[in-house]
Amino acid sequence: xATEMNEGTQGIRASYDAFPYHSFPYSxxxxxxxxxxxxxxxxxxxxxxxxxxxxxxxxxxxxxIPFAARNPKARVVGVDLSAVQVEEGxxxxxxxxxxxxxxxxxxxxxxxxxxxxxxxxxCHGLYSWVPAEVRDAILRICRDNLSxxxxxxxxxxxxxxxxxxxxxxxxxxxxxGREGDIRHRLALxxxxxxxxxxxxxxxxxLAQAVAQDHATIAHADANYVAxxxxxxxxxxxxxxxxxxxxxxxxxxxxxxxDPDTMFAVNFGDEVAxxxxxxxxxxxxxxxxxxxxxLDRSFRSSLLVRGERKExxxxxxxxxxxxxxxxxxxxxxxxxxxxxxxxPQRFATPEGRVVVLDRRVSKAAALALTQAAPFTLxxxxxxxxxxxxxxxxxxxxxxxxxTAFVESIVVRGFGRYRLLxxxxxxxxxxxxxxxxxxxxHLSEGQVLHTFNVWHEPVVLDAAGQLMLPYIDGxxxxxxxxxxxxxxxxxxxxxxxxAGAPGxxxxxxxxxDRMLRQLGA
Numbered sequence: 426x427a428t429e430m431n432e433g434t435q436g437i438r439a440s441y442d443a444f445p446y447h448s449f450p451y452s453x454x455x456x457x458x459x460x461x462x463x464x465x466x467x468x469x470x471x472x473x474x475x476x477x478x479x480x481x482x483x484x485x486x487x488x489x490i491p492f493a494a495r496n497p498k499a500r501v502v503g504v505d506l507s508a509v510q511v512e513e514g515x516x517x518x519x520x521x522x523x524x525x526x527x528x529x530x531x532x533x534x535x536x537x538x539x540x541x542x543x544x545x546x547x548c549h550g551l552y553s554w555v556p557a558e559v560r561d562a563i564l565r566i567c568r569d570n571l572s573x574x575x576x577x578x579x580x581x582x583x584x585x586x587x588x589x590x591x592x593x594x595x596x597x598x599x600x601x602g603r604e605g606d607i608r609h610r611l612a613l614x615x616x617x618x619x620x621x622x623x624x625x626x627x628x629x630x631l632a633q634a635v636a637q638d639h640a641t642i643a644h645a646d647a648n649y650v651a652x653x654x655x656x657x658x659x660x661x662x663x664x665x666x667x668x669x670x671x672x673x674x675x676x677x678x679x680x681x682x683d684p685d686t687m688f689a690v691n692f693g694d695e696v697a698x699x700x701x702x703x704x705x706x707x708x709x710x711x712x713x714x715x716x717x718x719l720d721r722s723f724r725s726s727l728l729v730r731g732e733r734k735e736x737x738x739x740x741x742x743x744x745x746x747x748x749x750x751x752x753x754x755x756x757x758x759x760x761x762x763x764x765x766x767x768p769q770r771f772a773t774p775e776g777r778v779v780v781l782d783r784r785v786s787k788a789a790a791l792a793l794t795q796a797a798p799f800t801l802x803x804x805x806x807x808x809x810x811x812x813x814x815x816x817x818x819x820x821x822x823x824x825x826x827t828a829f830v831e832s833i834v835v836r837g838f839g840r841y842r843l844l845x846x847x848x849x850x851x852x853x854x855x856x857x858x859x860x861x862x863x864x865h866l867s868e869g870q871v872l873h874t875f876n877v878w879h880e881p882v883v884l885d886a887a888g889q890l891m892l893p894y895i896d897g898x899x900x901x902x903x904x905x906x907x908x909x910x911x912x913x914x915x916x917x918x919x920x921x922a923g924a925p926g927x928x929x930x931x932x933x934x935x936d937r938m939l940r941q942l943g944a
Contacts, residue, residue, distance in 0.1 A: 433555075433556045433559075433657065433658065434506065434532055434534075434559075436657050437506055437554075437555065437656075437657065437658070438506045438507055438508075440607060440652070440656070440657065441484075441505075441506065441507035441509070441510055441652075442507050442508060442509040442510075443606075443607055444607045444608065444648055444651055444652070445484070445485065445507065445509055445510045445513065445648065445867060446484045446485075446510065446550075446648050446649070446652055447484075447485075447487070447646055447648050447649070447867060447869070447870045447871075448483070448484035448485055448486065448487030448488055449487045449488065449873070449881040450487060450488050450491045450492075450875045450879045450880060450881055451488055451549050451580075451879070452878055452879045452880045453578075453682035453683055453725050454488060454547050454549050454578050454580070454682065454725065454879075455492060455878075455879035456473045456476055456478055456492060456499075456544075456545040456547070456576075457473050457842050457843070457844070457879065458682060458842075458879070459545055459576040459578055459682070459727060460472075460473050460545075460576065460843055461749065461841055461842050461843045462576075462680050462682065462684055462727055463576050463679075463680070463727065463729070464745055464748070464843055465680075465684060465741060465745060465746075465834060466679055466680050466737050466738055466739060467736055467737055467738035467742065467745075468574075468576075468679070468729060468733060468736055468737065469574055470544070470545075470574055470575070470576050471544035471545070471572065471574055471575065473496060473499065473544075473545070473844075474496050474498055474499060474844070475496075475498045475499060476496070476499045476500075476543075476544040476545055477499070477500045477502075477541070477542065477543045477544050477545075477572070478492065478499060478500070478501045478502070478543060478544065478545045478546075478547065479501075479502050479503075479504070479541075479543040479545070479546045479547070479566075479570065480501070480502070480503040480504070480546075480547045480548070480549075481504060481533050481546065481547070481548040481551060481563060481566065482504075482505055482506075482533070482548060482549070482550065482551035483503025483504060483505045483510075483511075483514065483528060484505055484507070484510045484514070485510045485511070485513040485514035485517065485528075485867055486503055486514030486517060486518065486526070486528055487514075488547065488549060489501050489503045489514075489526060489528075489547075490514070490517065490518060490521070490523065490526060490858075490862075491858075491859075491862075491875035491879055492879065493523050493525050493526035494521065494523060494856055494858035494859065494875075495856070495877070495879075496525075497525055498525070499525060500525055500526075501525060501526040501527075502526075502527055502528075502529065502541075502543070503526070503527070503528040503529070504528070504529050504530075504531040504533055504536070505528065505529075505530065505531070506530070506531070506532060506533075507530070508530045511528045511529065511530045513867055514528045515528055516865070517865045517866075520861070520864075520865040521857075521858045521861055521862065521865065522857075523858065533559065533562055533563070533566065534558060534559060534562040536562070536566050536570065537569070538569045538570060540570060541570065542570060542571070542572050542575075543570055543571060543572065543575060544571075544572045544574075544575045544576075545575060545576055545577070545578070546566065546567050546570065546571055546575065546576075546577040546578070547577075547578045548563055548567075548577070548578065548579045548580070549578070549580045549725075550580060551563065552579050552580065552581040552660075553581040553582040553658075553659065553660050553661055553662070554652070554656050554658055554659065554660075555658055555660075556658055557660075560660070560670070561674065563579065564579075564670065564671055564674035564675075564676055565674055567579070567674070567676055567728060568674055568675040568676055568730065568731075571729075571730060573730070574733075575729070575730075576727055576728070576729055577676070577727070577728040577729070578682060578725060578726070578727055578728075579667075579725070579726055579728065580682075580723065580724065580725040580726075581661070581662065581667060581723070581724060581726075582659070582660070582661035582662075582722060582723055583661055583662065583663065583664055583667075583716060583721050583722055583723060583724045584661050584662065584663045584716075585663075585716065585717055585720055585721070586716075586719070586720045586721045586722025586723070587661035587722045587723075588661075589630070589633070589634040589637060589638075589720075589722075590634070590638060590654075590722060591659070591661065592630070592631060592634045593618065593634050593635060593638045593642070593654065594654045594655075594659060596617050596618065596621060596631075596635075597613075597614030597615075597617050597618060597642075597654050597655060598614070598655065599617065600613045600614060600616065600617040601613040601614040601617070601655055603657065607651050607655065608647075608651075610651075610655055611647060611650060611651045611655060614642075614654060614655055615642055615643060615650075618635055618638070618639055618642050618643070619639075619643075621635045622635050622636070622639050642654065646871070648869075661722075663713065663716070664709070664712055664713045664716050664721075664724060664726075665709060665710070665713045667724070667726065668709045671726075671728055672731065675730065675731045676728045676729070676730060676731055677728060677729055677730070677731050677733065677734040677737070678709070678726045678727070678728050679727060679728065679729055679733075679734070679737045680726075680727045680737075681712070681724065681725060681726060681727070682725035682726070682727055683725065683837065684834060684835075684837070685834070685835060685836055685837030686712075686715070686719075686837075687708070687711075687712055687715075687739070688835045688836075689701055689711060689715065690835065691835070691836060691837075692715070692718065696718065700714050700715070708739050741831055741834065741835070743827050746827055746830045746831050746834070747803040747827060747830070748803070748843070749802070749803070749830060749834075749841040749842070749843070750800035750801065750802050750841060750842045750843070750844060750845045750846065751793065751800055751801060751802075751806065751830055751833055751839055751840070751841045752793060752796070752797055752798055752799060752800045752801075752839055752840045752841070752846060753773070753790065753793040753794065753797065753833060753838060753839030753840070754773060754774055754793070754794050754797040754798070754940075755771040755772070755773060755779070755781075755790040755793065755794050755838065755839075756771060756772055756794065757769055757770070757771050757787075757790075758770040758771065758772050758778065762787050762790075762791060763787070764784045764787055764788055764813060764814060765784050766782055766783055766784055767782065768780050768781070768782040769781055769782075769787065771790055773838050773839075777836075777837070777838050779832070779836060779838050783825050783829075784814055785810055785814065785821075785822055785825040785826060785829070786825060786828075786829045788809070788810040788813040788814050789806055789809070789810055789826060789829050791813065792806060792809035792810065792813070793806070793839065797940065798846070798876075798877070798878065798940050798941075798943050799845075799846050799847050799848060799943070800840075800841070800842060800845050800846045800847065802845065803826065803827075803830070806826055806830075807822060807823065807826060810822060810826065840878060846877050846878070846943070848944075849897070850897040852897050852898065852899060852900050852901070853895050853897070853899070853900075853901055853904060853939050853944040854895060854896060854897030854944060855874075855892070855895045855896065855942060855943075855944050857896075859874050859875060859876070859942075860874070860892055860893055860895065860896060862874045862875060863884060863889070863892065871883055872884045872889065874892065874942070876941065876942050876943040877943035878943060882941050882942055885918075886916060886917065886918075887908060887911070887916060887918050887934060887935075887938065888938055888942075890907075890908075890911055890916065891904060891907065891908060891935070891938065892942075894907060895939070895942065895944050901935070901939070904935060904939075905931065905932060905935050908931050908934070908935050909928060909931050912931050918930065918931060918934040
């Protein structure tokens with residue numbers, strides 16, 4: 426067994442050294458998100474500002490570095506098998522002058538309790554790509570190296586959704602083989618999918634699978650496609666199998682990093698009522714049913730040590746909801762907002778639609794949209810609603826606002842934290858690390874930086890031009906004047922912004938940029 430593991434480990438290391446994975450910040454894996462989701466379900470978690478964070482399979486640090494930059498008093502350790510990726514990450518960390526993060530080249534199966542204790546352990550995009558011994562080691566580390574109140578995050582491929590992707594992977598491997606240069610193998614695999622797209626029997630399961638994956642395989646980042654479809658190891662599983670594996674290693678899976686996926690009410694009464702009756706309070710079983718309904722192919726699960734299982738509460742508590750700092754952008758789709766109790770549709774930037782039929786909820790939506798992408802706490806939200814609605818009774822106001830915040834959590838049309846996400850200065854401002862980040866990316870990686878919500882922000886020409894000046898020294902009007910001057914000199918601000926010389930279009934482009942950056 427040890428020999429097989431060593432051979433497998435060597436193959437994994439070689440593949441990532443030869444063709445490094447381009448890592449990014451993954452918003453749901455942020456310790457800030459882990460802490461607030463734990464809070465929602467009845468568990469206390471360590472303060473992220475001074476937390477000890479371990480990332481398993483950190484690649485070149487694209488997910489770990491932004492957190493370290495946001496939280497200078499935290500301590501971050503990343504481990505990865507690939508010397509090439511670790512060295513690239515160290516170069517980036519040095520260039521950004523970050524002193525609270527280190528990356529280590531390490532086979533994670535060698536990690537013991539002596540390695541240290543961590544408040545948050547993050548393992549994104551690793552569990553399903555390694556042999557069984559390493560999957561066991563991931564959960565063992567979560568058990569042995571997690572602090573008493575710590576939270577772990579593990580993402581993985583899931584059935585039933587990955588069944589179709591698996592067929593596509595098998596077809597690519599048939600032509601590409603398992604040996605040889607990864608770039609050449611990727612070209613062969615892509616060619617196989619092009620061939621099947623044309624010649625697979627129409628209407629067949631294979632034809633549908635190829636149609637589903639073709640755009641990703643043909644156009645997505647080559648590093649991602651190679652490691653997702655041609656990796657030596659691919660081990661999707663059903664959610665319940667992951668839950669059982671975690672329990673066998675002394676861990677309990679208590680939530681999804683995307684909590685709105687856990688609630689059957691989002692699927693309507695015809696789905697929710699029979700499932701709730703069928704599952705009789707078994708949350709894991711309920712979510713497995715929902716995975717079949719969604720044909721889900723990927724999950725991000727949150728875990729704590731097994732002894733904390735009895736403290737988990739999946740019924741949301743009002744006092745915990747009122748402790749949240751909430752952000753949302755909700756634009757009315759039915760003309761001007763009517764501050765009455767008539768139903769109106771509101772849409773998020775991602776296209777989700779929610780119907781609000783209480784004047785308090787509509788006023789809250791207006792307040793949050795005005796503040797976005799920054800948060801308001803419950804008291805701030807209450808005050809903002811009172812400014813818009815005269816004579817709102819305190820008891821009715823608090824009850825309606827609590828229900829509104831709960832709907833943000835359950836339906837997923839906003840974001841939330843335990844700590845405020847606020848402007849750092851009166852003028853638009855990003856940290857030195859966020860402004861300098863694009864200059865130290867891996868060769869061939871899409872140009873991007875990160876924002877306060879632990880999201881990658883891809884930079885177009887306007888973003889590349891303006892980023893160095895978003896340092897708190899320039900007002901929004903001064904930044905607008907710079908961008909207008911650049912447009913007059915020929916800078917294109919994107920087809921969606923309209924005529925490049927129109928000052929209103931430039932203003933819209935700047936405001937959109939500042940919102941995305943969280944500046």
